[in-house]
Amino acid sequence: MIGVFDSGIGGLTVLKALAEHFPQENFLYLGDTARLPYGTKSPETIRKYSEQVMNYLADQQVKALVIACNTASSQVIETHWQKLPVYTVIEPGAQKALRETKNGRIGVLGTRTTIQSAAYPLSLEKTATAEGRTVETFSQACPLFVPLAEEGLVDDPITNLIAFRYLQPVLQQGVDTLILGCTHYPLLKKSLQRVCGNQVTLVDSGTALCERLEKDFQNGVLKKEVGAEAERKIKALSTDLSPHMKSWALEILNPLQIHEFHSIDLV
C-alpha cells in the first residue's frame, strides 16, 4: 500500500495519475481538509502538519510516502521518514520540466509559500548544473487558483481572467514550459492552456511522479504488488468531510472508484 498525502482533495489529481499508471498497487490517501489550505500558512506550521500526517500514514503500514502537496513538499527535505522512502513532487517536476524545455526558460506556478520557498528554482538549477545545462526560471504565486479549483470553476470566464492576470508576466519572459506547482492546478488545465497557447508545455506533478516511482519499481527500491487489478483497493481519509468536498473528490477521481472514504482525527 502506497500512502499519498495532500493538504486537501487537490492531491487526488496525483492519486489518479498514480492509480492509473500502477493498476495493481493499493493506495491510502490522506487529505488534511480540516486544516487546508497549506499554501497560505507559514513554513513552521506546514512542517508540523506534514510530520503529523507522515507519522499517521507510517502507522498504517504503507510501503512508501508520496507527498502530493507541493507546499508540504517544499518543507520536507528528508528522503526517508520512519525508514519509508519519501517522494515529494518538487524534484520529479523539475526534472520533467528540464526534459521538456527547448529554450531553457521555465515558468513555475504555485502557492505563495511554495513560491517563497524557491524549492523549484533551486531544484531546477541543481539538476541543470549537474547536466551541464543552464536554465532560467520565472516564478509566480497564484493564490486564487486553489479556491477556484475547490469551487469547481475549472473552465469558466472568471478563471480565464484570473489565469490571464497571473500568467501574463511569466509568458512575457518567453517561457516554453510551465510547472503546475500545486496539485489543484491540473484541474484548471483547460483555462491555463487557453491562456498559454499550445506552444507552452504544462508539466504536472502526477505525471512526473509516475515516472519517478516507475524507476524505483524497476530498480527494486519499491516492491510491486502482484495481485489482480480487480482486487486492488483505493482508500481515502480526510480530517474533515463536508458533502461538497466528498462529491468533488469523487468527481476528480472518476472513473476510478474509492473503496473506502471516511474522516479521521489527527490531533
Add this chain to the structure above:
Amino acid sequence: MIGVFDSGIGGLTVLKALAEHFPQENFLYLGDTARLPYGTKSPETIRKYSEQVMNYLADQQVKALVIACNTASSQVIETHWQKLPVYTVIEPGAQKALRETKNGRIGVLGTRTTIQSAAYPLSLEKTATAEGRTVETFSQACPLFVPLAEEGLVDDPITNLIAFRYLQPVLQQGVDTLILGCTHYPLLKKSLQRVCGNQVTLVDSGTALCERLEKDFQNGVLKKEVGAEAERKIKALSTDLSPHMKSWALEILNPLQIHEFHSIDLV
C-alpha cells in the same frame, strides 16, 4: 478585556468597529489562521475548533466572548461559555437588517457552511414573528469572497465580476437589504455596493455587534473600563502568522494600532 474570536483576520473588521465604538475597552483578538477557512468545513469540525478557541480565551480572563466569525457563530447556540456572556454575530445582524428593511425582503450572503446552517433566515424569521412582521429571505453562498478579500483584491474588476455573479440571483428577488454574513465581506464593500446600487442597504456584523454590546453596557450586564483612552490595549494572537497575513492584518486595523501581535499553539 473583551475576547474576540475569528477563524482568521477577517474578524479584524469587527474588532475595528468595536474598538472605535468603545475606545476605553481592552481587546484580545484570536484568529485561528492555522486552520482557516472555517466556511468550507463541516459543522462538527467548526464546533470543535470554536470550543478550543473559546476555552483558550476564557483562560485569558476576558470578561466577554465575541464570536466575530459568522461560520463559528452559526454553530454556537450557547449564550454563556464558562460563565462568560457570548456574543455571536447572527442575532444582532438579523435584528439590524429588520430595522433597515422597508419591503421585508432581505438577502443573506455567507460562506457555504453559514448558508447551509440557515442561521440567519431562522433568526430573521424568529425576530420578525415576535414583532408581528413578515420577512422573506434569499440566501447566497459566496465561497470566493474570502480568498478575494484575503488576497487584498478588494476593489478589482475580478471581484466585481464574481460579485455580480453571486449577487444577481438575490437582487432579482427585489431585496432592499443585504446581510454581509462573513467578517471578510465588509472589505469588499466598494465592489458589493457598486453591484447592488445605492438603493440596497448593506448590513455588516461589526456595526450590528456594537449596538448589541452598547445595550449590555447600558443595562449593566457588561462592566465598562474606566481607564484613559490612551492606555487601552489591543492584543492580537493567531495560530499561524505568515508575513502576508501580518501586513494585511495591520492594514485592516489601520489607523488603530495593535500593541502586541504574536502566534500561539492551540493544540
